[in-house]
Amino acid sequence: MFKxxxxxxxxxFINMGIVLIMPITTLFVHRTLxxxxxxxxxxxMAFSLAQMAGNLLGGFLFDRWQxxxxxxxxxxITIVSLALITMFPIxxxxxxxxxxxxxxxGILNANVNGYLAFLKKDDPQIFNNNYWLASLxxxxxxxxxxxxxxxxxxxxxxxxTVLFIFTLILVRLSIHPVEKNTKLNNSxxxxxxxxxxxxxxxxxxxxxxxxxxxxEQWDTNISTFMISQGISVQAYSVLxxxxxxxxxIIQPITKIVFRDTFRADKWRIISGIVMxxxxxxxxxxxxxxxxxxxxxxxxxxxxxxxxPAIPSxxxxxxxDENRGRIQSFGSLAGSLGRAIGPAIGGFLVTSFSYPSLxxxxxxxxxxxxxxxxxxxxHKKAPV
Numbered sequence: 001m002f003k004x005x006x007x008x009x010x011x012x013f014i015n016m017g018i019v020l021i022m023p024i025t026t027l028f029v030h031r032t033l034x035x036x037x038x039x040x041x042x043x044x045m046a047f048s049l050a051q052m053a054g055n056l057l058g059g060f061l062f063d064r065w066q067x068x069x070x071x072x073x074x075x076x077i078t079i080v081s082l083a084l085i086t087m088f089p090i091x092x093x094x095x096x097x098x099x100x101x102x103x104x105x106g107i108l109n110a111n112v113n114g115y116l117a118f119l120k121k122d123d124p125q126i127f128n129n130n131y132w133l134a135s136l137x138x139x140x141x142x143x144x145x146x147x148x149x150x151x152x153x154x155x156x157x158x159x160x161t162v163l164f165i166f167t168l169i170l171v172r173l174s175i176h177p178v179e180k181n182t183k184l185n186n187s188x189x190x191x192x193x194x195x196x197x198x199x200x201x202x203x204x205x206x207x208x209x210x211x212x213x214x215x216e217q218w219d220t221n222i223s224t225f226m227i228s229q230g231i232s233v234q235a236y237s238v239l240x241x242x243x244x245x246x247x248x249i250i251q252p253i254t255k256i257v258f259r260d261t262f263r264a265d266k267w268r269i270i271s272g273i274v275m276x277x278x279x280x281x282x283x284x285x286x287x288x289x290x291x292x293x294x295x296x297x298x299x300x301x302x303x304x305x306x307x308p309a310i311p312s313x314x315x316x317x318x319x320d321e322n323r324g325r326i327q328s329f330g331s332l333a334g335s336l337g338r339a340i341g342p343a344i345g346g347f348l349v350t351s352f353s354y355p356s357l358x359x360x361x362x363x364x365x366x367x368x369x370x371x372x373x374x375x376x377x378h379k380k381a382p383v
Contacts (some may be wrong), residue, residue, distance in 0.1 A: 003123045006174030008133050011112050013167045015134040017078075017160045018105065019141035022047075024149045024156055025098070032153060033091045043095055047102040048339040052332050054106020059328025061107065062114040063321060068175045070111045075168040077104025079161055086157040108167070110331055114324030117315045118178045124260035127315075131308040132251040139244045178320075197317035200375055201326055204317075205333035207273060207368045208310050211302075212337025213344060214276055214361040218299065221345040222283070222292075225354050231289055239296045246300045254304060262377035265313040270372050272306025275299070277365035280358040316377065 025047070029040040054074065061070040081101035085094055120126050148155040218239070226236050258264045279299040283291055311330050318326040348357040 003129075004119055004126060004174070006170050007112070007115065007119065008126075008130055010167050010170040010174065011116070011130050012133045012137040013163045013170070014105070014109055014112060016137040016141040017082075017163045017167070019138045020145045020148075020156055020160045020163070021082075021098075021101070024145055024153070027149070028089075028153055029094070032089075033094065035091065043098060045339065046095075046099040048335055050099040050102035051106040052335050054103040054108075055110045055328045055331045055335065056106075056325075058107035058110025059114060059325035062111045062324025062328075067111050067115050067178060067324070068171060071108055071171045071175060072168065074104045074107030074109070074111060075164055075171065077101075078108060079104075079164045079168070082157050082161040082164065086154050086161060089153055089157065106331070108164075110324065110328040113311065113327040113331060115175060115178070117311070117318065117323045117327050118320075120312070120315055125255045127308045127312045128251065128255050132248070135244065135247050135251070139248075142240075200317050201314060201329060203371060203375065204269070204310060204313050205329050207269060207306075207372060208330060208333040209337040209340075210364050210368050211273060211276055211306060212334050213341040214280065214365060215299070215303070216338055216341030217280075217345045217357065217361065218296065220342040221349055221354070221357065224349075225283075226292060229287055231292070235289055236292075239292060242293060243296050243300045243303075246297060247304060250301070251304050251308075254308070260312075262313075262316055265309045265316065266372070266375050266377075268305045268309035269313060270369050272302040272304070272309070273365050273369040273372065275302030275305065277362045277369070278302075280362045280365075284355050284358045313375075 022044075025044060026040045029035050029043050058070060058074060061073070078101055081097045081104060085097050085101070088094075116126050116130060144159070145156060148159060223233075223236050227233065254268075258268060275298050279295045279302065282295040282298060286292055286295070311327060314326050314330045315323065345357055345361075348360055
C-alpha cells in the first residue's frame with residue numbers, strides 16, 4: 001500500500017507523541033498544578049519557541065551533519081525530557097522540561113521531514129501518504145490523551161516516552177545515508193548563496209503561516225462563538241470528528257487525481273487557500289449548526305489540498321545542499337501560524353467582533369492566494 005512504511009510509521013509516532021501532550025497542557029498546568037491560564041499560555045509559548053529553534057537547528061544538522069545521528073540527538077532529548085516529566089510531574093520540572101521536549105522534538109521532526117524530502121525522488125506520493133497517516137495518528141492520540149489523563153497524568157507522559165523510543169528503533173531500522181548530488185550545485189550563484197530560490201520559499205512559507213493562523217481559530221475562538229450562538233460543546237467537538245472522517249476518506253484519492261508536478265502543487269496550494277477563505281465566509285453570521293458543519297467540511301477540503309502540497313512545493317526549490325533547512329522553514333512557518341493565530345484572533349474578537357475576525361482572515365487568505373499566482377517553477381522541476 002505504502003512505500004517507505006517504516007519511515008512513515010516513525011513520522012506517525014512523532015505526530016502521536018505531539019498530540020498526546022499538547023491538548024492536556026493547559027488543563028494540566030491550570031487545574032492540576034494550580035497555575036493561572038496566563039502562566040499556561042507562557043508554557044505553551046515556551047514550547048512553541050523551543051520547537052521553532054529545534055526546527056532550525058535540525059534542518060542545519062540534516063544538511064551539514066548526518067541525518068540519522070541528528071534524529072538520535074533530537075529523539076534522545078525528547079525521550080529524556082518526557083521520562084523526567086513522567087517521574088516528576090511537578091510545576092518547576094514541567095515548566096522547564098516541556099521547553100526542552102519541544103526543542104528535541106523540533107530537531108527530530110525537521111530531520112524526518114528532510115529525509116522524506118529526499119525519498120520523494122523515488123516516492124512521489126510520500127508527502128500525501130505522510131499527511132494521511134499523521135492525521136490518523138493525531139485522531140487516535142487525541143482520543144487516547146483524554147482517557148489516559150483521566151486515569152493518571154503520568155500515563156500520558158509515559159506513553160509518549162514509549163512512542164518516541166519506538167520512533168528511534170524505527171530510525172535505526174529504516175534511515176539510511178542520503179546520497180547528495182553535489183555536482184548540480186557547483187554554479188557560482190549556488191556557491192555564493194545557499195538559497196538561490198529564497199523568494200518562492202518565503203512566499204510558500206508565508207502561505208503556511210496564514211493558513212495555520214486561520215485554522216487555529218477553529219480550535220480556539222470559533223468554539224466560544226458557537227457557544228455564544230447556543231450550540232453545545234458536544235456539538236462543537238463533533239465538528240472535528242467530521243473533519244477527521246472526511247480527511248481520512250478523501251485524502252487517499254488525491255494521489256489519483258493530482259500528478260506529481262509543479263503546476264499541480266501550485267494549484268493545490270492556491271485552491272486549498274481559497275477554500276480555507278470560503279470556510280470563514282460561511283460562518284460570518286452563522287446561527288445554525290449546519291453552517292458550521294459546512295464550514296468545517298470546506299476547511300477540510302482546503303486542508304487536503306494545501307497542507308501536503310506545501311512541503312512538496314518547498315522541496316521543488318531545494319537542492320541536496322539545503323533540503324533539510326528548507327523543510328525546517330516549512331515546519332517553523334506552521335509552528336509560527338499556530339502560535340500567533342489564537343492571540344491575533346483573540347485581539348480581533350475583543351477589540352472588534354467575530355465577523356471582523358472572519359473577514360480579516362478571509363482577506364489575508366485571498367491576498368496570499370493572489371500573490372501565489374506569481375510562483376514560477378524551477379527550471380529542473382516537472383511542469
